Amino acid sequence: xxxxxxxxxxxxxxxxxxxxxxxxxxxxxxxxxxxxxxxxxxxxxxxxxxxxxxxxxxxxxxxxxxxxxxxxxxxxxxxxxxxxxxxxxxxxxxxxxxxxxxxxxxxxxxxxxxxxxxxxxxxxxxxxxxxxxxxxxxxxxxxxxxxxxxxxxxxxxxxxxxxxxxxxxxxxxxxxxxxxxxxxxxxxxxxxxxxxxxxxxxxxxxxxxxxxxxxxxxxxxxxxxxxxxxxxxxxxxxxxxxxxxxxxxxxxxxxxxxxxxxxxxxxxxx
Numbered sequence: 001x002x003x004x005x006x007x008x009x010x011x012x013x014x015x016x017x018x019x020x021x022x023x024x025x026x027x028x029x030x031x032x033x034x035x036x037x038x039x040x041x042x043x044x045x046x047x048x049x050x051x052x053x054x055x056x057x058x059x060x061x062x063x064x065x066x067x068x069x070x071x072x073x074x075x076x077x078x079x080x081x082x083x084x085x086x087x088x089x090x091x092x093x094x095x096x097x098x099x100x101x102x103x104x105x106x107x108x109x110x111x112x113x114x115x116x117x118x119x120x121x122x123x124x125x126x127x128x129x130x131x132x133x134x135x136x137x138x139x140x141x142x143x144x145x146x147x148x149x150x151x152x153x154x155x156x157x158x159x160x161x162x163x164x165x166x167x168x169x170x171x172x173x174x175x176x177x178x179x180x181x182x183x184x185x186x187x188x189x190x191x192x193x194x195x196x197x198x199x200x201x202x203x204x205x206x207x208x209x210x211x212x213x214x215x216x217x218x219x220x221x222x223x224x225x226x227x228x229x230x231x232x233x234x235x236x237x238x239x240x241x242x243x244x245x246x247x248x249x250x251x252x253x254x255x256x257x258x259x260x261x262x263x264x265x266x267x268x269x270x
Contacts, residue, residue, distance in 0.1 A: 001014040027071075028069075031063060033062045037057060037098050037099050039226070039236075040153070040155070042100050042108075060112075091123065095138075096149070101156050103170075104156065105195070107199070108123040110122075116143055116147055118206075120139055121136055136201050136202040139201075142174070145177060147178065148183065151222040155227070157169055159260045160269045167193050169191050169192070169194070170193075172209065173187065174187070175187050187220040187223055188212065189211075190212060192208050218239060220239040224237070232270075235257075236254070236255050238252070
């Protein structure tokens with residue numbers, strides 16, 4: 001945890017590993033290795049009307065038998081202390097590189113990497129103050145047509161229909177093609193409408209996606225995105241050169257500034 005309390009004039013570093021796993025007092029005592037989801041965190045700026053922010057992150061923690069257990073963790077004090085959303089429940093297993101975002105109705109969405117698409121699960125609060133609630137069952141969806149498994153991003157944003165009606169759009173990035181871990185290509189963004197009035201199951205979220213803009217026509221892989229202050233989406237991803245199994249040649253790191261209209265190919269605006 002690297003933080004500043006004086007607007008960036010000075011910085012402080014705090015080791016957080018043992019708070020998360022591999023210690024008798026950590027969140028996951030039997031964890032042996034971990035991956036804190038890359039890209040953005042999800043922020044509720046006025047959690048439960050308290051005037052304080054609750055920040056969510058997604059984390060993969062392997063246990064002694066190497067199981068891939070994915071959790072959502074949250075902090076109410078800007079990362080000084082973390083808690084597991086839903087307690088001992090494991091929202092997604094046998095997937096990896098999880099991401100998290102907040103649905104318009106306040107439910108929490110976990111999206112994890114799997115072969116050929118994503119695994120989704122939805123958390124519904126029963127008591128927001130204590131962080132208690134219930135995870136639904138994990139459901140596979142948002143199929144990408146390939147046989148690859150790749151880190152991608154999930155992001156909920158405001159948009160407008162062509163007639164000016166305001167909606168919420170859920171975006172999911174991942175490669176469209178590729179037959180293996182070493183053959184990932186055609187990074188694209190999928191989208192679907194979600195509302196503040198509906199309560200969603202994992203099954204609801206997993207299905208009904210529309211493929212939007214394809215952002216690459218060559219080998220391409222991991223991606224992340226967040227909303228810029230100008231209302232566009234900042235998209236950051238890996239793209240060739242990367243040749244077959246030779247990962248020493250690496251990827252180019254590519255930044256794109258994308259409008260909602262571009263992502264949805266003219267179906268929605270902002």
